[in-house]
Amino acid sequence: MRSVEEMDPISVALAPPQNESPEVRQTRILMERAAKAASDEIDAQLNRERQQAKRLPKAVKILLLGQSESGKSTTLKNFQLMCEPKAFTSERASWRAIIQLNVIRSVRIILDALMAVSATRDFAPTPRSSYSSYASRDSLRPDSELLALRIRLLSVLELEDVLKRRLATPEPECELPPSSVAQISTISTMFRRRTNKEVAVNSSVEWKSAFMRDGVGRQSLDTENGVDWEREDDPGPMLHARCEDMQKLWGHSTVRAILERQGIRLQESPGFFLDELEVVTSLRYAPTDDHILRARLKTLGVSEHRMHLTDPNGAITRELRFFDVGGQRSMRAKWVPYFDDMDAIIFLAPISAFDQTLAEDPSVNRLADSAEIWRSITSNKILEKTNMIIFLNKVDILEVKLASGIRFADHFPNYGRRPNDYDSVSRYIRKHFQAILKQSSPSPRMFYCHLTNVIDTKSTAFVLAGIQDMLMRFHLKESQLIL
Numbered sequence: 001m002r003s004v005e006e007m008d009p010i011s012v013a014l015a016p017p018q019n020e021s022p023e024v025r026q027t028r029i030l031m032e033r034a035a036k037a038a039s040d041e042i043d044a045q046l047n048r049e050r051q052q053a054k055r056l057p058k059a060v061k062i063l064l065l066g067q068s069e070s071g072k073s074t075t076l077k078n079f080q081l082m083c084e085p086k087a088f089t090s091e092r093a094s095w096r097a098i099i100q101l102n103v104i105r106s107v108r109i110i111l112d113a114l115m116a117v118s119a120t121r122d123f124a125p126t127p128r129s130s131y132s133s134y135a136s137r138d139s140l141r142p143d144s145e146l147l148a149l150r151i152r153l154l155s156v157l158e159l160e161d162v163l164k165r166r167l168a169t170p171e172p173e174c175e176l177p178p179s180s181v182a183q184i185s186t187i188s189t190m191f192r193r194r195t196n197k198e199v200a201v202n203s204s205v206e207w208k209s210a211f212m213r214d215g216v217g218r219q220s221l222d223t224e225n226g227v228d229w230e231r232e233d234d235p236g237p238m239l240h241a242r243c244e245d246m247q248k249l250w251g252h253s254t255v256r257a258i259l260e261r262q263g264i265r266l267q268e269s270p271g272f273f274l275d276e277l278e279v280v281t282s283l284r285y286a287p288t289d290d291h292i293l294r295a296r297l298k299t300l301g302v303s304e305h306r307m308h309l310t311d312p313n314g315a316i317t318r319e320l321r322f323f324d325v326g327g328q329r330s331m332r333a334k335w336v337p338y339f340d341d342m343d344a345i346i347f348l349a350p351i352s353a354f355d356q357t358l359a360e361d362p363s364v365n366r367l368a369d370s371a372e373i374w375r376s377i378t379s380n381k382i383l384e385k386t387n388m389i390i391f392l393n394k395v396d397i398l399e400v401k402l403a404s405g406i407r408f409a410d411h412f413p414n415y416g417r418r419p420n421d422y423d424s425v426s427r428y429i430r431k432h433f434q435a436i437l438k439q440s441s442p443s444p445r446m447f448y449c450h451l452t453n454v455i456d457t458k459s460t461a462f463v464l465a466g467i468q469d470m471l472m473r474f475h476l477k478e479s480q481l482i483l
């Protein structure tokens, strides 16, 4: 036997201690055997998957398209929930961080709005204001209670940097606030441009691992949710400590009046959790599926996501590949290289946005923009044979908006004197998109249209299962034709 001095450094590092007792030796050998068995099992599993992948039919490729905030990434989450629920569950830690960022962003929007009021004497009433009881200028000035709240909540804003650093997010290309908080005064727009950047990610895989992988004691990781509760820079405890202050801020009548005056409708904005602060800031908060679907994280570029369909025995029968794109205008040129090879496009048009304008260009109505994108993809020659499915999305918000008295005809005069109710408006929009397809498609094709609320998992699962079946049928037919 060689002496320790003669061995190479790795062997030295791995060698058992020279004065090892028989009991310690026995334990070590048992542990080494268990580790080897686990490693062999992983290798065998990888091998089985490789063999299986070789036998699988061609993957079905689906491209998700639509303007920013249309619900593409949320639709993808629904597919993940349906096809890979375990992976979805293991990502809860990452979504917890995004929801924390969403909460902080809402607080920032409110504090910015307060600052804008303090900084200006422009309190001209807006036509849609329903807060007549707060109409006086003085009542819209933040009082000492609000100013004190603001100071206490500055510590919450600082958490944003901590989370962003962990996310390692690039600077967003568009620094404007989301369109749902559009229609604001010039001064507050300028103010927000400087401070209120929306968090965005390029590759979903990387950012998710940033919140799951951790050097700090693995035993403190919740195996179910992947949350490291003991991490020193975790924003959870601070958010918990400031929960009451945030609740006071959101519940303050002057705050509501100021937001109303500035046309900021936080409740309809993506990533809105201020009505559930007690839950989302609780010390052991792990997001529910519903919260994950409502969390907002803007996509930059294009990311690919692979999922597998399995038979009742768990064997993989088919691979689905999804391509999720960033929808803001500057991202749209990046869609084109993916047109070539897709089996289907799911196009999302958020029809609740009929009274909003694009964050990138406040002169463009969001529904008109969706119709234009739809026209350009349905007329595209390369996509002539691609199956197109359209989701007229965010019907839940549409229903609430119309019921609150916001008139569709005020934004689309051609709607004329038709009733301003959900059924009539959604039917009208549906016909409009169908007509575009008919006019622009190079050859006749079916109009596959669904009215969706993709944050509702139940109804969405039903729609997605139907689409999955349809795609399998198309795919099968195509491969038989090719054979």
Ligand SMILES: Nc1nc2c(ncn2[C@@H]2O[C@H](COP(=O)(O)OP(=O)(O)OP(=O)(O)O)[C@@H](O)[C@H]2O)c(=O)[nH]1
Pocket: 066, 067, 068, 069, 070, 071, 072, 073, 074, 075, 269, 270, 271, 272, 293, 294, 295, 296, 297, 298, 299, 300, 325, 326, 327, 328, 393, 394, 395, 396, 397, 452, 453, 454, 455
């Ligand atoms: N109420 C409601 N919210 C929705 C619906 N669909 C999506 N959302 C929310 O809208 C926000 C934006 O959705 P995303 O899926 O991130 O939008 P996206 O199309 O991927 O946007 P980009 O990544 O910027 O291109 C998220 O906070 C979602 O939870 C819906 O049908 N109803």
Ligand SMILES: [Mg+2]
Pocket: 072, 073, 074, 297, 298, 299, 324, 325, 326, 327
């Ligand atoms: Mg997205």
